[in-house]
Amino acid sequence: MHQLTDGPIDVAQVRATVSHPGHGAILVFEGVARDNLAGPRVELLAYEAYAELAVPVMEAIAAEAEQSFGAAVSMVHRTGRVGIGEASLVIAVGTPHRPECYEASRYVLEQVKQRLPVWKKEITEDGSEWKANAPT
Amino acid sequence: MHITCRYVAMLRERRGLDEEVVEVPPGTTVSELYRSLFPAPAVPVGFAVAHRQVHAGHALSDGDEVVFLPPVGGG
Numbered sequence: 001m002h003q004l005t006d007g008p009i010d011v012a013q014v015r016a017t018v019s020h021p022g023h024g025a026i027l028v029f030e031g032v033a034r035d036n037l038a039g040p041r042v043e044l045l046a047y048e049a050y051a052e053l054a055v056p057v058m059e060a061i062a063a064e065a066e067q068s069f070g071a072a073v074s075m076v077h078r079t080g081r082v083g084i085g086e087a088s089l090v091i092a093v094g095t096p097h098r099p100e101c102y103e104a105s106r107y108v109l110e111q112v113k114q115r116l117p118v119w120k121k122e123i124t125e126d127g128s129e130w131k132a133n134a135p136t
Numbered sequence: 137m138h139i140t141c142r143y144v145a146m147l148r149e150r151r152g153l154d155e156e157v158v159e160v161p162p163g164t165t166v167s168e169l170y171r172s173l174f175p176a177p178a179v180p181v182g183f184a185v186a187h188r189q190v191h192a193g194h195a196l197s198d199g200d201e202v203v204f205l206p207p208v209g210g211g
Contacts, residue, residue: 031211047210048145050203052187068152077210089211109211117184118210130146132207
C-alpha cells in the first residue's frame with residue numbers, strides 16, 4: 001500500500017498491510033505535524049504532492065527496503081491541510097526479526113524525506129513559508 | 137518545439153501559474169528551459185519529464201511535459 005491521501009490516515013489499516021504470520025516484528029512510524037519549529041507558532045501545515053511521480057518513488061523505496069532488509073513496507077502521505085498533532089506520514093514495516101525492522105523503518109523514512117516529491121508549507125500566525133527538509 | 141511546463145509549490149506561486157505551454161528551440165535541455173523561466177536567484181531543482189526523473193542535461197522533445205522539482209519537504 002503506497003498512497004497519497006487528502007484525509008486522515010487510518011494507521012491500523014496501514015499496519016494491517018504488513019502483518020504476516022512470518023513477521024515477528026512490526027514498526028509503525030508516524031510523522032506528526034508540530035507547532036514549535038523555530039520562529040512563529042505554526043497553526044497548520046499544507047502539503048502538495050506531484051502524485052504521478054510520488055507513488056512510483058514510494059514503490060521504489062519500498063522495493064529497496066524489501067531487497068536490503070527483507071521488509072514488507074507500506075506508506076501513506078497526506079496532502080492538503082494537516083492540523084497540529086495529526087499524522088502527515090505513516091510508514092509501516094514488517095520483518096521476521098526486530099533488528100532489520102528498525103533498520104528498514106529508518107531507511108524508508110530517510111529516503112522519503114530526501115526523495116518523495118512532496119512539498120510543505122508552514123502556515124503560521126505571521127504568514128506562510130515553504131519549508132524543505134535538511135539534506136543529509 | 138512546444139513544451140508543457142507544470143509548476144509546483146513555490147515555483148507555482150512565483151510564476152503565478154499551474155502550467156503553461158512554452159516554445160523553445162530544438163535541442164533545449166531541461167536546465168536551459170528552467171533558467172530561461174526562472175532567472176537567478178533560482179531555487180535549485182530536479183527535473184521530471186513525462187513523470188520520470190531526468191538529469192539536468194536531458195534534451196527536450198516536442199510535446200514533452202516538464203515538472204521542475206524544488207527541494208522536497210515531505211515527512
